[in-house]
Amino acid sequence: MTRGGLVGVSGYAGMELARLLSRHPSIKLTKAYSRVEAGKTLGDLYPFLRNLPGSETKISLFDAKECARDCDLIFLAVPAGEARKMVPELLAENLQVIDFSADYRLRDPGIYRQWYKLPCENDNALRDAVYGLPELYAAKIAKARLVANPGCYPTASILGARAALKNGIIDTDSIVIDAKSGASGAGRKPSLETLFCEVSANFRPYGVPGHRHTPEIEQEFSLIAGKEIRLSFVPHLVPMKRGILCSIYAPLTHPYTIEDIYEKFVETWKYYPWIRIKRPGELPDTANTRGSMYCDIGFAIDDRTNRLIIFSAIDNLCRGAAGQALACANLMRGLPVETGMVDLCPMP
């Protein structure tokens, strides 16, 4: 039985991780940390958890030494910049670490500094950090001591585009990602912008230009395609709680048929049960992935403009955050990647 700790239990990613761990057979949440919620139990904070395993866990103030004694692996759900301050000590304490923030996702410290406007001490941790997308890096994750859990938009974008990038199907010079997310992506901290009355019955873009997930997407796209890629990434806020759908536009390199594309997508993902390729004519939506690890991918060819349009849908809290972290945790603990999530059926 793995003893897991969670720093930052009061956010939605923390909430989702508590949900997933309540049903995990071999990783338990033994410690949950939060400055604001210390003193409560997990069940006090999240009434949905009551009567379920983990509900009685006391939330406490973080203490690295104590954490090292009581945990084997620690999930960090803290803001960018905070993780960098905590990780070296946690690694020194021999904890395995999964960081939800962006602090260790970007291989190039200069790009991190440029986009996050934060110092980026040249620590050794970055060198060893593994980008925690299990479909791409399972072997490395299994050996990692520090995993940088991918961002929600990058997860949907990378899984959506990978088959096209890898197979040279699209012209990588002119990629546009028009992304849409539910409001839980904005966090559980009260703000005017995320009030019910501001989000409901409304639709709007935000964070343009220059959303911080851009360089993360570009990094992984470039690695898959084997060349430097620059693209436009534009997020929008949808009046729903969970879910991301990315619409990815790119010119085709050849006049492929829809069947050609379908075949290549299916072939690329055939060993990955969490990736579901929609048949030609079908399109994904977010509801059919809700609460699960699935990434549903559909596409269409606009033959009048010779453009491929890929749609990829995920649950931003599960696949795009806590579930993905748990998949990484499984690998790091020598468990099958899908442990505790094999029967995680979406709830539309």
Added chain:
Amino acid sequence: MTRGGLVGVSGYAGMELARLLSRHPSIKLTKAYSRVEAGKTLGDLYPFLRNLPGSETKISLFDAKECARDCDLIFLAVPAGEARKMVPELLAENLQVIDFSADYRLRDPGIYRQWYKLPCENDNALRDAVYGLPELYAAKIAKARLVANPGCYPTASILGARAALKNGIIDTDSIVIDAKSGASGAGRKPSLETLFCEVSANFRPYGVPGHRHTPEIEQEFSLIAGKEIRLSFVPHLVPMKRGILCSIYAPLTHPYTIEDIYEKFVETWKYYPWIRIKRPGELPDTANTRGSMYCDIGFAIDDRTNRLIIFSAIDNLCRGAAGQALACANLMRGLPVETGMVDLCPMP
């Protein structure tokens, strides 16, 4: 392994049952029937199911003989009136039957005729039917060949009021149940009233006076209290998909304190893990029960009017329909009631 059949897979209760059975260890959905969707697979109809057990099950036209050959137990998710036509033959074929409709819920055929305006042949089935509320009738359900799965509003009302009725806490002459439900309770059949544009950003009462769940609630309330009860039941439509919250008003028989009430509620339900009693000062909501079997019950005393107000919240599709049916199926098959649902964590 129990082979389960489902007639009426195209409604939301059918959808929910398919979701729950995709993760059940010992009951499988071997046959799914639907007039409109015949020919598709379950995964075609419900894309969220793809890659999960049951997804490949072909939907076909119902045939009682074939059903009897391929199934041990059959779930009927058909309209009131239809079940009565089908049940005798299914029982004759030695199938165990769980009926989602109201056809076998009311013990008194006269009351059924009066409220449902349907013929009520004096068949033997009614005599043997058991009301499928596991907390109240587990032993009988375990031996039943025909279970009448409770209505969604009655489930929330009966579980909510039981501790008060049983302990003589409330005056049973003046009970008001103001109930609120998400739109899935209205079914998956297209209608103007349930269009997104008619339901969203709107709130309204419906079906007053005389909603058909009234006699069902009165029957069970009367049985618990040991005397005839008449009450007012008024449902409302909430702009959300899943969830029911019932607000139950009744005068207190004595000047109880809030602690008295809490103690009696806890005592009444102490062996039932799906019933969660909120502590004094806490109130339930629907989101914390979503997708689960939990019934969350809170209450307050309005001491200025000496009235007890009970709030009970459930997921109308899971606890109020498919999940409850599955709990009954577990019992009928000799399994622990919570089989396949012990780790069904709500997803807020």
Added chain:
Amino acid sequence: MTRGGLVGVSGYAGMELARLLSRHPSIKLTKAYSRVEAGKTLGDLYPFLRNLPGSETKISLFDAKECARDCDLIFLAVPAGEARKMVPELLAENLQVIDFSADYRLRDPGIYRQWYKLPCENDNALRDAVYGLPELYAAKIAKARLVANPGCYPTASILGARAALKNGIIDTDSIVIDAKSGASGAGRKPSLETLFCEVSANFRPYGVPGHRHTPEIEQEFSLIAGKEIRLSFVPHLVPMKRGILCSIYAPLTHPYTIEDIYEKFVETWKYYPWIRIKRPGELPDTANTRGSMYCDIGFAIDDRTNRLIIFSAIDNLCRGAAGQALACANLMRGLPVETGMVDLCPMP
């Protein structure tokens, strides 16, 4: 042309007043005050206002002297307790005042102290304050210097119940008001409870027992019925922005028919175009009143329990706050009560 001022422009009631005044022919918003938003224009704060009258109005810090110089009438959209501190000076400056808070609604200072836990200096203002429900107090409002704008729940409750109370149709000893409101009633100040992710797809009671609108409802009910009334009032939060629906339960004093009731309701309200009585068999909803001054009232008789159930629906921001205040302002300025709102069509 009347020069109007508004203290507390940054809340939803302030927003709604700015919307309504943008189209008013003879009252203009010349001053808008807010601590947090000072320096912006109204159009900066509320982009929907841009290009409309009032959009260029600069938001500034409140100053009573300056306000007295630049305004004829002032709307106070400040928290309970704050208004009491400001009103005496404003009246001394010869301003007409409409207070959105509860500070001057309750005739009995002891009840105010008991429910609001605030000091209630024995100022003269209370003696002169008029409860600003135009259908009931138009003549007094027209002469008032201080109007206490009714609460949103009391508005819906009083208008809904008045015909029944006035005509002795219901037993006043056993009234239950089960009320439901959209989230804008909770204000525009960021809080966890009003985040989109906490409110959407959820339904819950709150503030029970003892919501502060209770004594206000009881006061006006008692005045209409001519006797002391105590009742149970329970509010719930609906996942929508605007709208209140109150379900009012009370025993009938006689076995009235539905036509009797309809006739009395129509008769009571025949000179009041903002009150729309639903025909027997019809029920109101919130969407059909959205953004307007209408109060839609429907009812049903539960003859099995001899209970009358009244449903009244309003827009909480317009009829329940800013629109009602504007109707009072019209009267105070010698204008027809409906000035600027005669063509205010609901937008479902």
Added chain:
Amino acid sequence: MTRGGLVGVSGYAGMELARLLSRHPSIKLTKAYSRVEAGKTLGDLYPFLRNLPGSETKISLFDAKECARDCDLIFLAVPAGEARKMVPELLAENLQVIDFSADYRLRDPGIYRQWYKLPCENDNALRDAVYGLPELYAAKIAKARLVANPGCYPTASILGARAALKNGIIDTDSIVIDAKSGASGAGRKPSLETLFCEVSANFRPYGVPGHRHTPEIEQEFSLIAGKEIRLSFVPHLVPMKRGILCSIYAPLTHPYTIEDIYEKFVETWKYYPWIRIKRPGELPDTANTRGSMYCDIGFAIDDRTNRLIIFSAIDNLCRGAAGQALACANLMRGLPVETGMVDLCPMP
């Protein structure tokens, strides 16, 4: 006073037109036609209209002769293909006609046939039809006997892109329009896809590739740019009732600064009060245009990819359908274009 008729009152565009005409000073809805709703009054069909002008109008079966006698101008809210059958007779009866369908929007009958798979009799009406976008064609509309009311997506797209197209700011070879609409765009006819339970808490693309608004957008883009334009247009469904937001992507022709662009947008639209250009750094949303004629336009430069991203937001029912038709009607009747809508404040 102009006597207006409306064929197809039972759809959402018809509903919105009834709302707008209830407050119009010089066009009245004298006749409303609907096959399904004949016999009811407008107030029966749309309770929000009760007590307002037009509420008592009887809905009847359409009859061209009678219509010609009782109306000066007729609004056709009927499906594509139906209008073509009706228009010649209506014109022959000397009625002015505003057609909400696509039947007369496309100048080239071949393109109409190709996209709509409908016959396109070579009637003279098409030659005389004017595309009813008042900002572009006011003079022609004023003289037209037949106006083709623009589609909702084309309205948002054309208004959004016009300043960029007209000023040669963008490369017209590589335009992508990623569009998002509320559910009212799908109509008021019951269907599974538009049920509350299917749309709420969900986001999905639809109608790709080849949504029928594509050629309409291309036609007007080409006319503005003075050259043939082909583009990708992809619509998505947002869980809200009203509103469209289009995100338009195109490469810049030169390294413009954000201030350059802002200046050109402001200059282009300076005489058009319904077009509101967001300042650099501000972005539009749909809520701030709700229920109004405003088109809010914002933009950003992605200088890493040298791409301009334009966001344009409208209310699909008002600006995208009924309000725009009414603006055309105003022009056709010799009234100022904004008659009856000058004080139409958005309601967020």
